[in-house]
Amino acid sequence: MDSFELFQRLGLAIAIGAAVGVERHWRERDEPEGARTAGIRTFTMIGMVGGVAGLIERSFGLASGYPGIALAGFLIAVATVMAVFEMREAIAQQSYSVTSVIAAILTFGLGALAALGDMTIASAGGAALIAILASREFLHEGIRRLKWIELRSAVILLAMTFVLLPIIPEAPVGPFGGVSPKSIVLLAITLASISFAGYVAVRLFGATRGDVLAGAIGGLVSSTGTTVAFARRSAAGEGELTLAAGAIGAGAVSLLRTAFLVGTLAAALLPSLLAPLAAGTVVLVFYALLLARHGHPSGDRQLPGNPFELMAVAKMALLLAVVAFLARAATVTFGDAGLILASALSALADVDAATVTVAGMLKTVAVPMAVKAIGVAVLSNMLAKAVYATIFGNGRFALHLWGATLLSVAAGIAGWVVAGPT
Structure with missing residues (x-):
């Protein structure tokens, strides 16, 4: 390693410490001199100490036969000094926080990593x-605004993703090419994660006042279910x-969600579907805003049920498995016409199952x-929701659903023609 690279590595260690120090100093900028444990200068030096310890370890530690001794010695010294002064500050201010101590240890470690290891990882760690x-x-x-049921759902999501998913078999099971249990669970987790992210975002950034916003949130969970619920109201x-x-x-x-799933799971299909989906979405958004402008809110609307309940995930996984099996069976038995029919029928309940299948x-x-x-699945789902609006809703509600649906379908067909589908 030449001298230029050594200066680079030490410079990065100092820069990481300075960047952390800016944040720590800014947070306690109103404190008088001597009243803060560590600010920009101290954290800059902590980063430098980490870089120097790493360079010493590189030059002498490995050759001495006691690898790590330089890093351990410097780390113990930095951690001890920070802990003592942070304890004195906590006693004086009657506060309890170990953040600065942990930040100092991490700053030291990132400085050492910059000197010894991958500089890109050290930079990313600092950021x-x-x-x-x-x-x-x-x-x-x-954390204050989240509810226990949401935290529990997040834990379940993590457990399913990192504990359950790795042990589920990937090999297809069943006739007609079979269905992979692992892919079904992965897709169910993906769909539930989208809904859960939308749910948490609303809980974090504001209440769901008004039917338009409540409907948009419901579309993250199930646009079909939201339509039926609103029709009954x-x-x-x-x-x-x-x-x-x-x-x-x-x-x-729902159309935006379909575009996201297509782009994520089958990017090759997106160029042909993006224009019709975007055109249909624009028409629906404009129609919804026009109605909202002339309507009167029907009162506060509560958040939809937690989108990551185990029963909901189990039902979605089962639906995905059934649709995947029927689609493959219909394709093998009837060819392309069978796949089209299976997509249209499954979309009567939910367009996501047909899309991911x-x-x-x-x-x-x-x-x-x-x-x-x-495309047939999306069309089938849109028409089905208009029919459900007619069955469960009053006349004006159904009329507007049919009007928006037909205009959106027309716009989608125009987008399809303009894009020149494959």
């Missing part, structure tokens, strides 16, 4: 540390205009046919 320190108010407020005499706006907004979110069949289904199958 992550600063982001965590600067996010104190945001994180504390988020309209039949009970609540404001049909804002309820229709909410149901139409749920449909717009077709996306997972790209190895055996041509891209043009996969595009058509998803």
Whole structure:
């Protein structure tokens, strides 16, 4: 290692310490001199100490036969000094926080990593540390506003992703090419994670006042279920205009969700589907906003049920497995016509199942046919929701659902023609 690289590494260690020190000093900027344990100068030197310890370890530690002794000695000294002075500050201010001590240890470690290891990882670690320190108010407020059921759901999500998923078999099971249990669980987790992220975002950034916003949130969970729920409320005499706006907004979110799933799971299909999905979404959003402007809110709308309940995930996984099996069986038995029929029927309940199933069949289904199958599923789901609005809702609610649906479908077809589908 030449001298230039040594200076580079030591410079990065100092820069990491200085960046952390800026955040620590800014947070206690109103304190008088001598009243803070560590600020910009101290943390800059801690980063430098880490870099120097790493260089000493590189030059002498390994050759001495006692690897790590230089790092351990410097780390113990830094941690001890920080802990003593932080304890004195806590006693004086009657506060309890070990953040600065941990930040100092991490700054030292990142400085040592910059000197000994990958400089890119050290830089990324420094940026992550600063982001965590600067996010104190945001994180504390988020924890204060989250409910136990949401935290429990997050734990379940992590357990399913990192504990359950790795031990589930990946090999397909069953006839007609079989269905992979691992892929089904992974897709169910993906869909539930999207819904859960939207749910938590609303809990963190504001209440769900108004039918339009409530409908958009419901679209993250199930636009079909949201439409039926709003239709029943309209039949009970609540404001049909804002309820229709909410149901139409749920449909717009559903189209965006479909575009996201296609782009994530089968990017090859997105160029043909993006234009029609975008055109249909724009029409639905405009129609929903127009109705909301002329309607009267029907009162506060509560958040939808937690989108990551185990029963909901189990039902989604079962639906995905059934749709995947039926789609493969229909394709093997009836060819392309069977896949189209299976997509249309499954979308009567939920368009996501058809979307992820077709996306997972790209190895055996041509891209043009996969595009058509998803397009038919979207169309089937939109028309089904209009029919449900007619069955469960009052006349004006259903009329607006049909109007928005037909205009959106027309816009989607125009987008399809303009994009020149494969």
